[in-house]
Amino acid sequence: MTRTYWAAVTAVVLALLFAAGAVTVAGSDSGSGSGSSTASGTPAEGSADAGFARDMSVHHQQAVEMSFIVRDRTKDEEVRRLAYDIANTQANQRGMMLGWLDLWGLPKVSSDEPMAWMAAPSGHGGHGAHGAHEVRDGSFMPGMATRTELAKLREADGKQAEILFLQLMTAHHKGGVTMAQGCADQCEVAAQRSLAQGMVDAQESEMTLMADMLKERGAAPRP
Known part of the structure; x- marks a missing residue:
């Protein structure tokens, strides 16, 4: 069996486990009066929970794609190891989020603009200013590479x-x-908030690592 096979199996199992927990937690966390949950206690289609799960799944898919591309374009073990870690982690997280959408009975694709959920009013202090994003050349959300950049890679x-x-x-x-x-x-949903905070912590740590790796190669992050 290949590592990719086992990563896929792990993603499915984790998605089911975390999604089941998310449905349970949704029932206990909801009812705050924000209108973002249905009567059954699961997130509504236009909620931040659903929007994040959809958008971050797309965002993660590109990170996995870039990681597999560079794996075949270099023999440097440090870069290949980082790429494998990113691909494995983000594929698993993507599986969790898609699993949640399935168990919530919500579509994986929405007619809403990408990031619209971040512009929505929220009792938790929304990030309206971050909701706007100019879609260009395949870059649907902040940080996503364009088609031209992927071709160069x-x-x-x-x-x-x-x-x-x-x-x-x-x-x-x-x-x-x-x-x-x-x-x-x-x-x-508490389980999704926890996953999101874990993403913040892990990706900030990886950005520090990547800055050091760029410096070793006489380069720097783009402004």
Whole structure:
């Protein structure tokens, strides 16, 4: 069995376990009067919980894609190890969030604009200013690489690929931290708030690591 196979199996199992817990917690956490939960106690389609699960699943998918690209473009073990860790972690988290949407009976795709849930009023002090994002060249949310940038990563080799990956992933993490902090502040399901805060902590730590790795290669994060 390959590592990818077992990562996929782990993602499914964790998604089911965490989603089951999320439904239970939703029933006890809801009822705050914000109108973001249904009568059954599960998040409503337009809630921060549902919006975050949908948007971060898309955001995570690109991080997994970039990680697999760089794995095949460099032989540097440090970069390959980081890429594997990011791909494994974010694939598992994506599985959890999609599992929650399934158990909540909510669609995985919405007609709402990306990040609209962050602009919505919230009893937890919403992040309205962060809701606006200009969709351009395949970059649907903050930090996401454009189609042009992904094409450049696919064409790069060795040190050039390492630097581009680290720069793109740093920007990706910055956008992800903004989104995750929005959920940590606004989401009502305790399990999802906990997952979001864990994303903030882990990705901030990885950004520090990537800054050091860029410095070792004579480069720096993009402004």
